[in-house]
Amino acid sequence: MKNRFPNLMLRKISLLSAGVAIALAGCQKHTEEPAQQASTADFSRYIAVGSSFTAGYADGGLCREGQMYTYPNILSEQFRGANGSDFNQPFFNIDYANGSGYLHLTGYTTATATAPIMPVLVPVTTSSGIRTATPQVLYAKYVEPINNLGVPGLRMADIETVGYGGLLGNPYFERITPTATPNQTYLQRVRATVTAIKPTFFTEWMGTSDVFDFAMAGGASATAPLTRTDTFTLKTTRLLDALMAGGAKGLISTIPEVTSLPYFTAVGPSFKAILTARSISSLVVMTGAVAGGATSGNRKVITTADIRDASGGRQLLTLPSAAFLGYLNQATDAPWRYVYAQSGQPAAGFAAFLTANGVDTTRPFGTDALNPIPSAFVLDDVEQAQVAAATTAFNLVLVNAATARKLALFDANAFFRTVASGGFATSAATSTGTYLAGNIFSLDGVYLTPRGYATLANEIFTAVSTKYGGNFRTVDVSTYRGSPR
Numbered sequence: 001m002k003n004r005f006p007n008l009m010l011r012k013i014s015l016l017s018a019g020v021a022i023a024l025a026g027c028q029k030h031t032e033e034p035a036q037q038a039s040t041a042d043f044s045r046y047i048a049v050g051s052s053f054t055a056g057y058a059d060g061g062l063c064r065e066g067q068m069y070t071y072p073n074i075l076s077e078q079f080r081g082a083n084g085s086d087f088n089q090p091f092f093n094i095d096y097a098n099g100s101g102y103l104h105l106t107g108y109t110t111a112t113a114t115a116p117i118m119p120v121l122v123p124v125t126t127s128s129g130i131r132t133a134t135p136q137v138l139y140a141k142y143v144e145p146i147n148n149l150g151v152p153g154l155r156m157a158d159i160e161t162v163g164y165g166g167l168l169g170n171p172y173f174e175r176i177t178p179t180a181t182p183n184q185t186y187l188q189r190v191r192a193t194v195t196a197i198k199p200t201f202f203t204e205w206m207g208t209s210d211v212f213d214f215a216m217a218g219g220a221s222a223t224a225p226l227t228r229t230d231t232f233t234l235k236t237t238r239l240l241d242a243l244m245a246g247g248a249k250g251l252i253s254t255i256p257e258v259t260s261l262p263y264f265t266a267v268g269p270s271f272k273a274i275l276t277a278r279s280i281s282s283l284v285v286m287t288g289a290v291a292g293g294a295t296s297g298n299r300k301v302i303t304t305a306d307i308r309d310a311s312g313g314r315q316l317l318t319l320p321s322a323a324f325l326g327y328l329n330q331a332t333d334a335p336w337r338y339v340y341a342q343s344g345q346p347a348a349g350f351a352a353f354l355t356a357n358g359v360d361t362t363r364p365f366g367t368d369a370l371n372p373i374p375s376a377f378v379l380d381d382v383e384q385a386q387v388a389a390a391t392t393a394f395n396l397v398l399v400n401a402a403t404a405r406k407l408a409l410f411d412a413n414a415f416f417r418t419v420a421s422g423g424f425a426t427s428a429a430t431s432t433g434t435y436l437a438g439n440i441f442s443l444d445g446v447y448l449t450p451r452g453y454a455t456l457a458n459e460i461f462t463a464v465s466t467k468y469g470g471n472f473r474t475v476d477v478s479t480y481r482g483s484p485r
Contacts, residue, residue: 039470048072054150061102115326220375262435263445293358321377333361408467428478439482451482
């Protein structure tokens, strides 16, 4: 049986299945309690709602370590110093601490004339929290009351989707959905949590998956469209109404632009240099999510000069493409087998898939319209414009909601721009957006290391203090792991 919600990234799946070589404890680290100044907000009962960032997703999966270092958990430690209460998270048990599994860095490939040095990433599958793989992968249930309602892959568009927590829904939401109420929607879960906990403060960071899913699929997934702005507006209103039903104050986070994330920037520059050295002036790529042959309008020629690097260019190559760009100009079906595998369709349908897309794998890969680079490997300039328009529209909704409701606002867009432009420096650590070496981003190129989440929490502390007062002391980010694991 197929997952009824295949747009749920979750990017662990696509990164792990790209192959073994991708060619291309406590939370707070200080013990001294700060002396709290008066705040106009009450932090005694705190809940967090959101998707992957809120849950602690990292390295292409969700595991106990990532959950320990979520920004809500770091915030809650400080809130406890301001008369806050316990903050409960749906931790994976220590016996299956690796949860969904994650990526592990084992070394680097050797540079060749057709491929640069890139990390070798292997999936860690031991001590996993998988309880069954039928009808889809499901994780060990956690049915205790929780304050962190972060669900990887959750879109604002799906907060009222019936069955989202069922056996064919989002497995991360199914994990925390009571067995007795499998059709409970995410919004209903938030309302039930508000009724039970009576929160005095909340953080809300929704909307990232409403644009990330589309972008990370290279605009190629028909099941992961960009959410409509009117839908996003309506559901934002309903979610905030639920969170504030008891008079709670809170903070809203905006959505970052995706195009500065390593997932989109790590591959292009080195591949562009190889193309230039080989005097290959252009590539043929597919664009969009609609099947069709070479004359159907879904092919696009991009010049080597237009691949983005420090000197310019617009076209972005996704991180999973790194495993296959070394096949350029060779007759191969490897990229297409990878893309087809992501659909979850039976292997027997692969030939029909190639026919529907007008692909002839006996032709040179990437330079021939009959064997183009798959759309999933490229976020082109048109798709980037669509993503940017949606991000701007959604952020306007969030900013207006924060203003109208007198809530704090964390500009996540500005945070990630700072990461990309130079990062954050302290006396003990410097953290930048450089893939593998910058300490901020995990191996999936989108979500964060423990140090990245600690840096994020520090900036959220500032936003909370600016709006409500209080002297929350920032954490020492140098004591959190930043290097790849």
